Amino acid sequence: MKKTTKTIAVIALVIVLGIVIILSTFTIVPSGYVGVKVTMGQISDEVMTSGTYLHIPFIQSITKVLTKQTDQVYPDSIWGESSEQTAVYMSNITVTYKLNPEMAAYVVKNVANYSEDLVNVTLVSSALKAAARTLETPLVTNRSYIESAAVDSLQSAVDNKYGANVVTILNVNINDMDFEESYQNAIAERQLAEQAYQKQAIENKTALEKAEADKQVAITNAEAKAEADKIEAEAQAEIVRIAAEAQAEANHKLAESLTEQLVQYQMIEAWDGKLPVVSGSQGTLMDISGLLSDTDE
Numbered sequence: 001m002k003k004t005t006k007t008i009a010v011i012a013l014v015i016v017l018g019i020v021i022i023l024s025t026f027t028i029v030p031s032g033y034v035g036v037k038v039t040m041g042q043i044s045d046e047v048m049t050s051g052t053y054l055h056i057p058f059i060q061s062i063t064k065v066l067t068k069q070t071d072q073v074y075p076d077s078i079w080g081e082s083s084e085q086t087a088v089y090m091s092n093i094t095v096t097y098k099l100n101p102e103m104a105a106y107v108v109k110n111v112a113n114y115s116e117d118l119v120n121v122t123l124v125s126s127a128l129k130a131a132a133r134t135l136e137t138p139l140v141t142n143r144s145y146i147e148s149a150a151v152d153s154l155q156s157a158v159d160n161k162y163g164a165n166v167v168t169i170l171n172v173n174i175n176d177m178d179f180e181e182s183y184q185n186a187i188a189e190r191q192l193a194e195q196a197y198q199k200q201a202i203e204n205k206t207a208l209e210k211a212e213a214d215k216q217v218a219i220t221n222a223e224a225k226a227e228a229d230k231i232e233a234e235a236q237a238e239i240v241r242i243a244a245e246a247q248a249e250a251n252h253k254l255a256e257s258l259t260e261q262l263v264q265y266q267m268i269e270a271w272d273g274k275l276p277v278v279s280g281s282q283g284t285l286m287d288i289s290g291l292l293s294d295t296d297e
Helices: 002-024 101-110 121-133 143-162 181-257 260-270 289-296
Strands: 026-029 033-039 042-048 051-054 060-066 070-074 078-081 087-099 167-179 277-279 285-287
Touching: 026 033, 026 060, 033 101, 042 101, 060 101, 070 121, 078 121, 087 101, 087 121, 087 143, 101 143, 121 143, 143 167
Parallel strands: none
Antiparallel strands: 026 051, 033 042, 033 060, 070 087, 078 087, 087 167, 277 285
16 A cells, blocks of 8 residues: 555656646746757857747756846935036936837846846946036926937937947936035026016017007108198199189180280370379489470460
């Protein structure tokens, strides 16, 4: 009885070991990962895409390498300076990056603890400091500028460390930023100045618009008066023209009606009965009216 029990136990153990060995000959590489085969410590250059692979148990293994978009958080504060040497403090930084699947074997060979240290805090800190130094103080305070500059700077850093086309930096998000107290006061003063400037600009614009409107009204009134004066002058000129034409017509008709006898008659009608005084030699004046009186007698 004891011998039978022992035999059954041995058979069960063999079956279990057989199952373990059979299962260990297969490795599944899931989606979003690639596989790198390791044989007795030697890393193959071949990269395996997602799928099921057979290998020699206990001699070969397949390392799974994540190639999905990865977010890595750096909670520590990083200190930097703007191009104008204004101190800036950045913390709770999230870097989004992606490993090139074709370079997975290279990374497994050359980067220890690559899952955590591929884009390490030293690279991130150095890149953020370099990015801050490229910007003037007003731009450092603007997240869109500093984060964009950080992406470019960090990409350059990982390219220098691992080579081009190994890691792609997709985004850098700086959750917390702080500045020197003196600069914070300067920012507050600048904001007040900008508000005052904007208010004055609005007032100036309103005044200019009113002045322009008044100018247009004045121009319109002047043009209307000039037009009225022109119309009046043209009317007066027309009246004078009509009067002149009437007078000329009358004179023409009068000239046609005059005869020599009529002219003499009008001269006689207009005479007052006095003869004119005539001048003689040596400046003497003679009145011939007396002669006419003597003759009449």
